[in-house]
Amino acid sequence: MIPLPLARIAEITSGALSGSADPRAVVRGPVVIDSRAVEPGSLFVAIKGARADGHDFAAQAVKAGAVAVLGTRPTEAPTVIVPDVLGALADLATAVAGTLTGTTVIGVTGSAGKTTTKDLLAGLTGRVGPTVAPVGSQNNEIGHPLTVLKADADTRFLVLEFGARDAGHIADLTRIARPSIGMVLNVGTAHLGVFGGKEAIAKAKGELVESLPSDGVAILNADDPLVSEMATRTSARVTFFGRSPAAHVRAEDVRLDERGRAAFTLRTPSGSAPVSLLLYGEHAVSNALAAAAAAYELGLPVATIAAELSAAEPRSRWRMEVADRPDGVTVINDAYNANPDSMRAAFASLAVLGQGRRRFAVIAALRELGEESAALNHDLGRLAGSAGLDGLVVAGPDAEPVLSGAMEAGPPGARIVHVADAEAAAAELAGWLRPGDTVLVKGPRAMELQRAAELLLAGGARQ
Structure with missing residues (x-):
């Protein structure tokens, strides 16, 4: 500070x-x-x-x-x-940000992947100069100004997450520290009940690109139509990332190893280089491309970008953390938070990591889905029921739609149980698991399902 x-x-x-x-x-x-x-x-x-x-x-x-x-x-x-602590905190951060004349502010928003992308980008900018970025997901009216206040006169890059619980929230945050580079990753179904529809979510996320100066850069996902359309909402230069041939920064020849880690060719207007991610899940490719696009705009050589992406390990907890017990049981702890899109990505990763092995999952009903809650949670149950699981544990309240969907889509006699909480989920699974099995643990933040993952790993350590 x-x-x-x-x-x-x-x-x-x-x-x-x-x-x-x-x-x-x-x-x-x-x-x-x-x-x-x-x-x-x-x-x-x-x-x-x-x-x-x-x-x-x-x-x-x-x-x-x-x-x-x-x-x-x-x-x-x-x-x-x-009179108002949060207002005072914002005013203090705004005043400090106004003195950071030598600092490039970069903003990241999206329905999923903000924290992973922010972590990847902070690693890239750290190769150029001192970088300040939030720890975990500090992206609201408290965490955002606290992060800004960590910067000082030596800070070269300030990488910020922008979260939104309603229209206008991102616009308010951009007034604290105005980004010159703004990245929109995707528009999904997170907080659908709060916003009322994906178009409203897109409108809120687009507040970030609307805040950019005319000499700034908007980094937009070419593979998401609701994001790519945001190019019309900014006077800044636009750089697209994605797998589309139209993307300026794109991934070609994407492939996964047996652990679900992606490798691809990173192609930019200035050249290409191979990338082999240490992050788990094919969805990490899009996050890596977004970070690469921002790094490209900052002038980093493509070989340097590829090397940093290939060396990057997860910095933030409970996001696709993969750990093996001594008995060979693999626990995928992706319990930081969940929405329909991230659930699909998690089960896709489980399919790869659990190939040829018995597979289990601990999940919970999704929240903040509004009028579509029952239908989307039923879809979640069907997703889990059709995932080839050997057992499914649904934890916590409001589980009926998930359970009915799972029973509907699962094979006859499928092992599907409902428990009260993370501790009960771990206890139930402990009696099911055998050496070599794979377990996915994922649910909304309020359920604290990371406790189930931690208990499962600790149980294996005692064997």
Whole structure:
């Protein structure tokens, strides 16, 4: 973070310093919302949530080294008191971003693959200069400004995720740190119930390209019509990625190894090079191409792009993590989140990884699908039932459509059970698995199915 005295922070946020706050005390970062993450020089942002009030941890934060607290009321610690903490956090990040004259801001959005693409791109830009990118999926009104505030005068690239829970959210985030390169990966069915349809999702995602300056670049998926049409919504230059022959940056001769990892020829206007991904699943090709297109626009040689993509390993947890137990059971932990599109991609990966082996899956009913929830969850059940599984565990509430779809599509007598939670799912599967089996674990974030994957792996370690 760029060092700022408390007096300047109060000015930026329209705040007032509590009596114990020294206006000359300097915050050097990081800015954090968790008192356990405080380091000497931090600013602790006190957010009042449903289960905890950050103001109650103010003294603890300052004891750990925080210079002050940003909050809505006085605390036991030096405090910058503001009317709205999230608004103040956005104002602070906007002010800091405005000083980053030597930093290229790159934005990534899409219904699926944002985090993987962001991680790949951060690896590529890191070869050129200091890069700041969010950890995991910090892409909302809290995580986004916190990431921006990590940047300083030495930051060459700021790679940001842009998430949306409603129309206007991405536009609001772009006003904090305006991207000069904006990437739209796809328009899928994530949050379908919130937006009401894929066209509305496309409108929201397109807010990113609408924010680009005329001398910027829009990186768009040539294989997704709802994304490629966004070329008409920006005055920036457009570069297409994908498998289409019309794409400027494309993949040719895509093939998968026995572990479901893709290899392909990366072709750009300046040449081509071979890529062999360490990431699992054919869907990773599109993410790699998007990152490659941005890197191409930044002037990286195609050989360098290919080498970085080929060396990249997963940086963010619970996204197609593949691990083998000592007894040969393979656990695919893709439990960070789920929607109909990512479910199809996950089962496609299971088909490759589980070829010639017994296959099992732990899934849960999808959420935020609105009026189409029952139908889409029934389709999920049919997808699972027709996937050649030797057993299916459906965890959590609202499972009836998934179960009925699975029983409808599965063979007679298929082993399909419903359990309450991740722990019960792991316990059920523990009695089914034999050495050499393959298990997919995937569901919505709220179900925390990563616990099932972790328990299954730990169980194998005790054998």
